Amino acid sequence: MELLNINNLKVEVEDKKIIDGLNLNIKRGEVHALMGQNGCGKSTLAKTITGHFSVKVLGGEITYRNKDLLQMEPEERANRGIFMSFQSPREIPGVNNLYFLKTIINVKREFEGKDDLSSVEIMKKIKDLTSDLQINNDILKRYVNDGFSGGEKKTNELLQMLLLEPDLIILDEIDSGLDIDALKKVGEGVNKLLDGKRSILIITHYKRVLDYIKPNFVHIMSGGKIVESGGIEIVDRLEESGYGRI
Amino acid sequence: MDLLDKHISAGYKLGFTTDVESETLPAGLNIEVIKKISELKKEPPWLLDFRIKSYNKWVSQVEPNWANIEHQKIDYQNISYFSKPKKKIASLDEVDESILKTYERLGIPLEEQKILAGVAVDAVFDSVSVVTTFHEHLKEKGVIFCSISEAAQNYPELLKKYLGSVVPYADNFFATLNSAVFTDGTFVYIPKNTRCPMELSTYFRINAQNTGQFERTLIIADEGSYVSYNEGCSAPVRDENQLHAAVVELIAHKDAHIKYSTIQNWYPGDENGKGGIFNFVTKRGICHENAKISWTQVETGSAITWKYPSCILKGDNSVGEFYSVALTSLMQQADTGTKMIHIGKNTKSTIISKGISGLKGKNSYRGLVQFNSKADNSRNFSQCDSLLIGDECSAHTFPYIDTKNNSSVVEHEATTSKISDEQLFYIRQRGINPEDAVSMIVNGFCKEVLNELPMEFAVEARELLNLSLEGSVG
Numbered sequence: 068m069e070l071l072n073i074n075n076l077k078v079e080v081e082d083k084k085i086i087d088g089l090n091l092n093i094k095r096g097e098v099h100a101l102m103g104q105n106g107c108g109k110s111t112l113a114k115t116i117t118g119h120f121s122v123k124v125l126g127g128e129i130t131y132r133n134k135d136l137l138q139m140e141p142e143e144r145a146n147r148g149i150f151m152s153f154q155s156p157r158e159i160p161g162v163n164n165l166y167f168l169k170t171i172i173n174v175k176r177e178f179e180g181k182d183d184l185s186s187v188e189i190m191k192k193i194k195d196l197t198s199d200l201q202i203n204n205d206i207l208k209r210y211v212n213d214g215f216s217g218g219e220k221k222t223n224e225l226l227q228m229l230l231l232e233p234d235l236i237i238l239d240e241i242d243s244g245l246d247i248d249a250l251k252k253v254g255e256g257v258n259k260l261l262d263g264k265r266s267i268l269i270i271t272h273y274k275r276v277l278d279y280i281k282p283n284f285v286h287i288m289s290g291g292k293i294v295e296s297g298g299i300e301i302v303d304r305l306e307e308s309g310y311g312r313i
Numbered sequence: 314m315d316l317l318d319k320h321i322s323a324g325y326k327l328g329f330t331t332d333v334e335s336e337t338l339p340a341g342l343n344i345e346v347i348k349k350i351s352e353l354k355k356e357p358p359w360l361l362d363f364r365i366k367s368y369n370k371w372v373s374q375v376e377p378n379w380a381n382i383e384h385q386k387i388d389y390q391n392i393s394y395f396s397k398p399k400k401k402i403a404s405l406d407e408v409d410e411s412i413l414k415t416y417e418r419l420g421i422p423l424e425e426q427k428i429l430a431g432v433a434v435d436a437v438f439d440s441v442s443v444v445t446t447f448h449e450h451l452k453e454k455g456v457i458f459c460s461i462s463e464a465a466q467n468y469p470e471l472l473k474k475y476l477g478s479v480v481p482y483a484d485n486f487f488a489t490l491n492s493a494v495f496t497d498g499t500f501v502y503i504p505k506n507t508r509c510p511m512e513l514s515t516y517f518r519i520n521a522q523n524t525g526q527f528e529r530t531l532i533i534a535d536e537g538s539y540v541s542y543n544e545g546c547s548a549p550v551r552d553e554n555q556l557h558a559a560v561v562e563l564i565a566h567k568d569a570h571i572k573y574s575t576i577q578n579w580y581p582g583d584e585n586g587k588g589g590i591f592n593f594v595t596k597r598g599i600c601h602e603n604a605k606i607s608w609t610q611v612e613t614g615s616a617i618t619w620k621y622p623s624c625i626l627k628g629d630n631s632v633g634e635f636y637s638v639a640l641t642s643l644m645q646q647a648d649t650g651t652k653m654i655h656i657g658k659n660t661k662s663t664i665i666s667k668g669i670s671g672l673k674g675k676n677s678y679r680g681l682v683q684f685n686s687k688a689d690n691s692r693n694f695s696q697c698d699s700l701l702i703g704d705e706c707s708a709h710t711f712p713y714i715d716t717k718n719n720s721s722v723v724e725h726e727a728t729t730s731k732i733s734d735e736q737l738f739y740i741r742q743r744g745i746n747p748e749d750a751v752s753m754i755v756n757g758f759c760k761e762v763l764n765e766l767p768m769e770f771a772v773e774a775r776e777l778l779n780l781s782l783e784g785s786v787g
Contacts, residue, residue, distance in 0.1 A: 140746075141742055142746050146744040150742075156739065157735055157739035157740075159753065161756070161757025170745065175744050178744065
């Protein structure tokens, strides 16, 4: 079943055309990897899907669960199940992380017309996850991302993701700032969500993240469009000859 | 940053006026007006002398211009210095219904408050205290909680002893003006070794047009006593600027503790800077041995805020605290901070100031930390943080430190941050709408100060902050 359809997308950022005629289809349950050199437009694609303010769509369309995604505010896209793990998650000093987690769960539930979860219910959910993933509960008591190490920030993104159970997960350079152990842990966490219904778009410059989250499809982006699509074999070839050949 | 600037304020929510017949003196200030005020209030002669002495001083004083604010010249002869509802009031039942309605709209239904929470309210409507609740219950403990006018009649010795003892009549232009024309306010006395059994609370409200409000608050906490006092303020929408020049004096005797909390929400004017309250306030407390005074203020209203709640740490081991949130949006200007004067040994002071500016707001922190030569081993910690929302507002910090003692320690931290579009986007990507996102950031920013407020007051402060920020994001 179709989840996301991108058709002939054209986007500019600060008056510069970054995406120029991009097509991509993601079905439920699929894991896609989008690779390319810095500046090829892959992060801009993530921003376009999530509704970032810097992005100006010049043409084309994006359909998400049969709805026109480009008409939606960022928070509506989020509440309809699009989650982005940020490359640099922002800090919110003074805002307790546990409070933030509770808030985002209940905001989404309210959007879906469901009753709020009680603090006790949410606490149980969170504690189950943190013990499952061996996350130190200490990060719940601190302010959102404030003074977190790179690894803690990514772990916190993972925790939010697992609580919100999104339909489309965008991982923007998730391995940046992570050592192998931390990356492995994050990979395990993401794989927990792969139940055949959720889809993932991995945006990465490097191959190593794909050792932990296995893609069904790999796309190479260059000059604002996808220039090659295929399976994992593309990655191995890239490993040998680099992006230069594309 | 057009994302943050798209909308303009959704409007002041307490800007209704109340239709009550009132008795107002004609505009203008001279000796005759002062005599008239004193006569109308049936004051003892010494109080009239205090007023006249103040007036004569004021005439020779010059309006200060050192604050980081700009405003039209205030015409002191165009203000009426006395206004009161015509009907005489003896009890709550006789209070004009429209006045009671006003209080209800302000969220303080007196009837309910009698039953709820144990908050005693001395409500000041224009210049006359309309109604005072809980008198009896407080009396049992020997606590005096009444209007200044009543104190002049019933407790003249106490009033005479302490009035002007912390803020002398000649202190500054606005305090001197207040000393000459103050109309009413609150008087509190807590006897020795007494913990005041409830939070004391006063709601001031400016109603009559072209009326300055000059209230005077005097709180005396005798040895070993404790009191927590809350004041809240709002005023109707008027195109003209209205002057508010209050004086608050706190006396904390040996081992006493006074906690003074303010939520100030006077009318801020409109988005073009039209109207709004000019709020020039002098607040100061004196701490004797082992005493403690904590000022907590949330300032969201007024076109201009000029106030520096201060502590004179006279006694050894005394403690002064100042926790402040000042929010300037629209065209508001605030120049606010504190003075901590360390005189005694081992005195300690803490200053936490949070300034928030949105739209075209201008926010200045101004603070003095002074260690006198005998203030051995005294310490101060100051933290002044500013948060900017948008590109047209500003934040300024003017910390002054004056040390005459080598053993004293001062720590000062200051930060300025800006709510960035990226930070907002991050929160929106988690499903939260922009206005809730901004209030989340702002509440987080103010957390240390809001935590100092009594519980119910903190809830009100949060709502007020959210309300004042409404429209500052798109």
